[in-house]
Amino acid sequence: MNDDVFDYRGLSAYLKLSPNTLRHKVADGKIPFFKIDGAVRFSKRRIDEWIEKLQREGKKKNPENKSDLFSAGEVEA
Numbered sequence: 001m002n003d004d005v006f007d008y009r010g011l012s013a014y015l016k017l018s019p020n021t022l023r024h025k026v027a028d029g030k031i032p033f034f035k036i037d038g039a040v041r042f043s044k045r046r047i048d049e050w051i052e053k054l055q056r057e058g059k060k061k062n063p064e065n066k067s068d069l070f071s072a073g074e075v076e077a
Contacts, residue, residue, distance in 0.1 A: 004044035011042045 008019040015022075025031035032046040 006042040006044060006047070008040065011047065014044070014047070 006014060008022055011017075011022055012019045022031065026033050026040055031042070032050050033040050033042050035041065
């Protein structure tokens with residue numbers, strides 16, 4: 001199984017968010033991550049699953065599909 005791994009810069013480009021925004025998400029425990037020798041890394045597979053979960057939760061909360069991807073709740077890190 002090929003599981004791509006991102007650093008802040010790579011995930012920033014993938015999600016089109018600033019690295020600083022991602023750092024806040026990590027600090028708040030709102031995005032799945034792991035560490036390798038103290039360096040924060042992100043599994044593409046887990047990020048994709050997290051996005052799908054947020055989208056499902058957003059549709060439940062807002063049937064008109066006007067969900068806010070990053071306010072759908074915390075994700076276990």
